[in-house]
Amino acid sequence: MTWYAIIGALEQGLVYGIMVLGVYLTFRVLDFPDLTVDGSLPLGAAVSAVAITKGVDPFASILLAACAGFAAGMVTALLNTKLKILHLLASILTMIALYSINIRIMDGPNVSLLGASTVLDPFMAAGTAGYVVAPVMYGLLAVLITGGxxxxxxxxxxxxMxxxxxxxxxxxxxxxxTHHIIIIGVGLSNALVAVSGALVAQNQGASDVNMGIGTIIAGLASVILGETVFGSTGVTRTCIAVLLGSVLYRLAIAMALGLKLGNFAVTPSDLNLITALLVVLALMAPGIKRKFGGRAK
Amino acid sequence: MIQLKQFTKYFHRDGVDQVLALDGIDLGVQKGDFISIIGSNGAGKSTLLNGLAGTYAPDDGQILFGGKDIGQWPEHRRATFIGRVFQDPLMGTCGALTVEQNLALAKRRGKRRGFALGVKKEDRQLFEDRLKELGLGLENRLGDRVGLLSGGQRQALTMLMATVIPPQVLLLDEHTAALDPKTARQILDLTRKIIDDRHLTTLMVTHNMRIAIQMGNRLIMLHHGKIILDIKGEEKRSLTQEELVARFYDRQKKEDMLTDRMLLG
Structure with a gap:
């Protein structure tokens, strides 16, 4: 694995780490499996990208994305609490609705941000290299949000909650x-996911309606990986663990992508399979630890 | 203080397996009353308590609290004046949180919850003092997760949580039934102490006739969703177990004969 790949994975792990914290809020704290995130990640990206192209400040565009994400989460929570729709189904309904809404927001399937200003600009201006600024900046943001x-x-x-x-x-x-708490919690979770989406869009230079596919699986994989490797006793520890889990997950993916066995090379389309295997491995880990005499907690 | 008027509750209403769980209950509870509620399985004891707590709204009738009909109030709203202890020791506490976090949650019963820290420094002394009264050594375990405590300890903690802000009504639903005899006795002693100290109006469901006779100033027996015995005052104080059993079978026979006759007639 090259340094370039490692730094890239670190950067992605931190950006998506904000999303992972959102997934942790619903999946673990509220015990509310929420698939809305597959829609609210591109929602955040779309809102931020469109706002930036309309001349809004990149930082302000992230706030707008957060509000949009909060609203999306509220819809899922309201469907669940007020209309008594099963949480999983409620979130799927919001997710597919968001697909259409995201295209409406972007007035098309994607928006390019090439050459547009991003949250990194003020720091780039100082003359620091981009590959240093991005991880540091995203790291700071992720740590700040984790603390929050x-x-x-x-x-x-x-x-x-x-x-x-x-x-x-x-x-x-x-x-x-409890209805109010669920509405606030699922809203907050999706606000975080949307912020993550906004940063991803600014980082990649584009927002795309399909960029949210698999968000929930990546989120769950990161949460489970982080909890298994770094422990989950107490709220503070778990929050840090899931953020680190996100970095670990992206590193594992980067490593797998670099894998070559003779003529066989892993392609990006194999990522879903790798993710599934990773989750299964992480879930099996406590059992394996016990079996081989390690002191499992 | 509380007035139940024709309180009626069906389960599976309009279905083939419709059950009339509470059949037009009329009951007046005075301030300071400690009522023990007995009855066989399915008599409607827990349904009555859940109905008061707001787990569901009555199908018919009223619940008057201080003159206001609170029948349609949701559970969390009624919780501002109701404290509850459940049969299952796991039900009343949050296992993932610590002892002090649980108590802090209980201390804000009925109040707005905002962005102040959950566990406040100034509350710790109060929590420690209250836990010391239990005599279980929990005052040294404020930071331990409740999931690590035994069933008896958790139930004692639930008793504290239900009363740390003195509720206007305390509902105890067979709160010692899931405990071993020794622990059950401890929790009952604690119950009596807390209720006496804080002069709490209490409704306690129990399966145990002896406990029902020993505790409280009033005894109610439910059968098929109706109150068939209501013993209070001097009569309650002098009540013996034999007498209660005799009266129970007597009334039950009458009730059942009545239903049989209605069915056959």
Whole structure:
């Protein structure tokens, strides 16, 4: 693996790490499997890209993306809580609806950002090389957001959210409207995913309606990988673990892509298979550790 | 304080397996009452408690609380004045959170939850003092996850959580039924102590006639969704187990004969 590939994987791991934190919020904290993310990632990308081409500041465009993502998450949560649609189905409905909406927003299947300004511009201007600025900048942002989530989960509201996922009956009997908590939680999760999508679009120089495919699987793989490798005792540790899990996941993918066995070379179309294998391996890990005498936790 | 009027609840309404769980219950609860509720399986004891707590709205009738009909209020809204302890020790606490985090959640029962830290420094002393009263050594385990505690410890913690903000009504749903006899006795002693100390209005469902006789100032027996016995005051104080059993079978026979006669007639 070349340095170039490693830095690239690190960069991607950090950018998508923000999405992974969102998936952690729904999947683990709220116990709400949410497939909306496959739609809200390109939604964030679309909103940000269109805003930038219309002359909006790149940073402001990310805020707009976050709002759009929050709204998408709210729709899923409302379908689930108010209309009593199963969470999985509710999220799939929002996801496919977003496909059409994203094309409407972009007025086509994609928007190019070539030559447009991005959040990295102010730092590039100082003359630092792009391959240094991007990982550092995304790393800072990812760490900042991780810190924010850790803080949030320790607030009264965040604690109520953790309890809603763990024991809804109990927290209702303590006077919490679990519907509101689910709406806020799924909204927040998708806001993070949209921010991640916006950054990806600015990083890749384009927003595409199909860029969200497989987001949920990548997110789950990162969460499970991170928890397995770095542990999941306590909220703070788990949040850091899932962010690192995201980097680890992208490194594993980059490594697999560089794999050549004789005439056989892994192609990007094999990524889904590799992801599935990675998830299975990560899920099996605790059992394997026990079997081979390692002290499993 | 609480007035149930013709409180009626069906399960599987309009289905082939429709069950009339509560058949027009009329019940007035005075402030400071400690009512134990007994009855055979399926008599409607838990349904009555869940109905009060707001797990579902009544199919018919009213629940008046301080003169207001709260029948349509959702569970979380009623929780502002109701404290609950469930039969399953796992139900009342959050296993993934620590002892102090659970208590902090309970301390904000009925209040708005915002962006202040969940566990506040100034609350720790209160939590420690309250936990010390339990005599289970939990005051040294504030930072331990509740999932690590035993069933009895969790139930004791739930008792604390339900009463850390004194509720206007405390609902106990067979809260010692899932515990071993020794732990059950401890929790009952704790229950009595907390209720006496804080003068809580309480409704307690139990399967155990002895407990129902020993505890509380009033005893209600449910059968097929109706109140068939309501014993209070001096009568309740002098009640013996034999007498209660005798009256139970007597009433039950009458009720069943009545239904049989209605069916056959």
């Amino acid at each position: 989530i850790v803080w949030f989960l320790h607030t009264e509201l965040g604690q109520a 953790l309890a809603t996922g763990d024991n809804p009956q109990m927290i209702r009997s303590l006077g919490v409207n």
